[in-house]
Amino acid sequence: MTEFSGGWIPLDVTDARAVHRVMLDFAPTAVVHLAAMSKVEPCEQQREACWAVNVHATERLARACHRQGAHLVFLSTDFVFDGSAGPYAETDLPAPINAYGRSKLAAENAIHGSALSAWTTLRTTLGFGDVVGYPEGRLNLATFLVRELSAGREVRVTSDQYRTPTYIPDLAEAIALVIRDRQHGLYHIAGQEYVSTRAFAERLADRYGYDRSLLRPVTTDELHPGAPRPLRAGLVTLRAQTELGFRATPLDDALDQLGRQLGVGPPAGGSGGR
Numbered sequence: 001m002t003e004f005s006g007g008w009i010p011l012d013v014t015d016a017r018a019v020h021r022v023m024l025d026f027a028p029t030a031v032v033h034l035a036a037m038s039k040v041e042p043c044e045q046q047r048e049a050c051w052a053v054n055v056h057a058t059e060r061l062a063r064a065c066h067r068q069g070a071h072l073v074f075l076s077t078d079f080v081f082d083g084s085a086g087p088y089a090e091t092d093l094p095a096p097i098n099a100y101g102r103s104k105l106a107a108e109n110a111i112h113g114s115a116l117s118a119w120t121t122l123r124t125t126l127g128f129g130d131v132v133g134y135p136e137g138r139l140n141l142a143t144f145l146v147r148e149l150s151a152g153r154e155v156r157v158t159s160d161q162y163r164t165p166t167y168i169p170d171l172a173e174a175i176a177l178v179i180r181d182r183q184h185g186l187y188h189i190a191g192q193e194y195v196s197t198r199a200f201a202e203r204l205a206d207r208y209g210y211d212r213s214l215l216r217p218v219t220t221d222e223l224h225p226g227a228p229r230p231l232r233a234g235l236v237t238l239r240a241q242t243e244l245g246f247r248a249t250p251l252d253d254a255l256d257q258l259g260r261q262l263g264v265g266p267p268a269g270g271s272g273g274r
């Protein structure tokens with residue numbers, strides 16, 4: 001058995017023996033399970049691989065956490081809903097419309113129906129704000145928009161998809177909070193504002209002083225012919241506010257914070273916007 005002394009090690013969550021070994025070696029009190037096949041088209045095209053990562057690996061982690069006495073925090077999505085009547089509360093009935101959404105719902109069910117009682121499922125939506133990897137590598141909608149618009153490149157954005165964009169530091173805080181307070185159950189963690197992707201992009205462009213005419217509105221079907229997306233999705237966070245004391249950073253403040261990190265947008269202390 002190796003003793004954990006900080007740092008990180010790679011782990012393929014579909015490798016049952018490796019997961020078992022890591023659980024023994026680290027003896028964690030909490031496991032935050034973020035690993036997923038999260039891109040919609042690959043999930044649609046490679047369903048077995050999607051199920052292996054998103055569902056079977058999650059089932060195994062739930063069993064491992066149960067054996068270990070660890071708290072499992074699982075990240076899920078508003079893609080478990082069909083997008084006909086968002087934003088959604090925890091009490092709304094899931095009805096996923098693509099393979100990714102179905103796999104995440106199956107993973108939720110695997111955890112919730114397992115012998116593990118110390119679980120927290122945090123559903124979130126349209127995460128933005130992570131500057132790790134910017135401008136190369138893994139981007140989110142905000143950092144992608146900054147990279148493209150700052151270079152004067154046109155960006156296609158959907159006008160028919162509605163979300164409650166989630167500032168990633170808020171999500172990180174919620175994860176820390178549920179671990180610290182051992183809060184178990186299903187919670188929605190998201191921003192306060194219900195906006196279309198296009199409106200989000202325009203807000204960012206205005207805030208950071210980019211030319212919003214570079215934003216070319218398209219429909220979801222035009223942009224993603226390969227797989228459907230829930231259109232009016234997004235999440236209501238009332239339960240998290242009431243039971244966890246969760247408070248989302250207002251969208252403009254989040255954009256200003258991110259702008260400062262990226263060195264774009266209004267100067268520190270300025271009111272921002274136009």
Ligand SMILES: NC(=O)c1ccc[n+]([C@@H]2O[C@H](COP(=O)([O-])OP(=O)(O)OC[C@H]3O[C@@H](n4cnc5c(N)ncnc54)[C@H](OP(=O)(O)O)[C@@H]3O)[C@@H](O)[C@H]2O)c1
Pocket residue numbers: 011012013014033034035036037038039053075076077078104123124125126127128138
């Ligand atoms: N981003 C959002 O707006 C959003 C919204 C709702 C829910 N979520 C959920 O939040 C979590 C993180 O999402 P994300 O946007 O950060 O997704 P992401 O960028 O695709 O990251 C997923 C991570 O999982 C890793 N992974 C894939 N297969 C793995 C395996 N077999 N073993 C170990 N790691 C594996 C990937 O590693 P590689 O890079 O090496 O492939 C990647 O680092 C996911 O569970 C997702 O469903 C995200």
